[in-house]
Amino acid sequence: MARPRLPGVQNPRGEEAAALEVRGLVKRYGRLTALDGLDLVARRGEVTAVLGPNGAGKTTLVECCTGLRRADSGHLSVLGLDPRRDGRALSSRTGVLLQDGGLPGGAPALAVLRLVAAQHARPMDVDALAALLGIDGFGRTSVRRLSGGQRQRLALACAVVGRPELAFLDEPSTGLDPHARAVVWDLLEQLRAAGVAVLLTTHSMAEAERLADAVVVVREGRAVASGTVTQLTSSGPEVLRFGAPAHLPLDGLRAALPTTVTTDETAPGRYEVTALRPGAVDPQVVATAASWCAAQGVLPEGLVVGRRSLEEVVLELTGGPSQWAA
Numbered sequence: 001m002a003r004p005r006l007p008g009v010q011n012p013r014g015e016e017a018a019a020l021e022v023r024g025l026v027k028r029y030g031r032l033t034a035l036d037g038l039d040l041v042a043r044r045g046e047v048t049a050v051l052g053p054n055g056a057g058k059t060t061l062v063e064c065c066t067g068l069r070r071a072d073s074g075h076l077s078v079l080g081l082d083p084r085r086d087g088r089a090l091s092s093r094t095g096v097l098l099q100d101g102g103l104p105g106g107a108p109a110l111a112v113l114r115l116v117a118a119q120h121a122r123p124m125d126v127d128a129l130a131a132l133l134g135i136d137g138f139g140r141t142s143v144r145r146l147s148g149g150q151r152q153r154l155a156l157a158c159a160v161v162g163r164p165e166l167a168f169l170d171e172p173s174t175g176l177d178p179h180a181r182a183v184v185w186d187l188l189e190q191l192r193a194a195g196v197a198v199l200l201t202t203h204s205m206a207e208a209e210r211l212a213d214a215v216v217v218v219r220e221g222r223a224v225a226s227g228t229v230t231q232l233t234s235s236g237p238e239v240l241r242f243g244a245p246a247h248l249p250l251d252g253l254r255a256a257l258p259t260t261v262t263t264d265e266t267a268p269g270r271y272e273v274t275a276l277r278p279g280a281v282d283p284q285v286v287a288t289a290a291s292w293c294a295a296q297g298v299l300p301e302g303l304v305v306g307r308r309s310l311e312e313v314v315l316e317l318t319g320g321p322s323q324w325a326a
């Protein structure tokens with residue numbers, strides 16, 4: 001089936017230059033340091049995903065980049081301009097989706113989108129954008145009566161309707177159902193194809209894996225790692241993973257496998273054979289594990305060989321699951 005196209009966005013110019021450059025950014029709220037020397041670059045035609053646990057400073061970063069907050073120190077260049085000094089010039093060239101939306105409550109959804117579109121010199125076709133994001137289905141409903149996911153889609157439409165060169169999207173798919181999320185991901189891919197620089201904050205590893213050209217991992221206001229998903233996940237040992245009934249007796253499998261691997265049930269019904277040296281998870285190890293499963297009378301589900309997942313890497317870099325639960 002043909003994908004609905006984003007209305008009227010052309011590749012503006014295709015420069016390689018960074019659309020956003022953040023160097024050593026510091027932002028304090030009283031005694032709390034929310035950004036502690038953060039570095040980040042977002043390029044045109046790329047989705048840059050900012051990942052980090054609650055309170056890592058992601059929203060504060062977006063707020064500084066969009067001129068809503070004044071950083072205490074550091075260098076911030078948004079399309080070559082200063083977001084505090086050049087806010088007016090930037091408002092027509094950037095799009096912003098913030099977590100609290102800031103949409104007027106009493107107006108109907110489609111009227112809000114038309115109003116925002118009218119503030120831009122070359123807006124997208126509102127009806128086409130509304131159809132793409134499914135806003136036409138609730139266009140006459142007042143903003144305050146919208147569900148969280150509907151409001152999120154409207155806010156996203158408002159952020160991009162002016163054809164920004166740089167879009168700041170703070171958790172754009174939070175609260176969306178799987179269908180709406182797929183539509184939003186499709187929209188972000190089309191923005192990227194059109195040469196837009198997208199800075200995306202997200203808690204969804206699936207979103208980052210699917211969309212991000214570059215990932216920046218933030219912890220306690222600092223970028224602790226950056227690179228492509230492949231760069232971030234390609235370090236670490238190879239692991240053979242599979243699912244099977246919980247609590248299988250692993251001693252027989254351990255005895256059959258070489259001592260260059262370790263075997264564990266990492267969660268009930270999730271098994272991992274991890275290499276202790278490079279190349280140790282080889283075809284023979286895979287075959288041994290598969291035949292052991294056959295001997296147990298079980299079908300190993302999702303049997304794959306890989307390295308660490310993005311989630312594992314990010315959890316490790318940001319201090320483990322307890323940081324994310326904070």
Ligand SMILES: Nc1ncnc2c1ncn2[C@@H]1O[C@H](COP(=O)(O)OP(=O)(O)OP(=O)(O)O)[C@@H](O)[C@H]1O
Nearest residue numbers: 029032033034052053054055056057058059060061
């Ligand atoms: N207006 C404010 N006044 C005081 N402290 C604030 C303010 N806004 C944020 N903070 C604090 O700054 C830190 C960073 O918050 P921020 O909202 O930027 O994190 P985040 O990474 O976006 O978190 P989340 O994933 O939960 O959205 C947190 O400790 C937060 O409590």
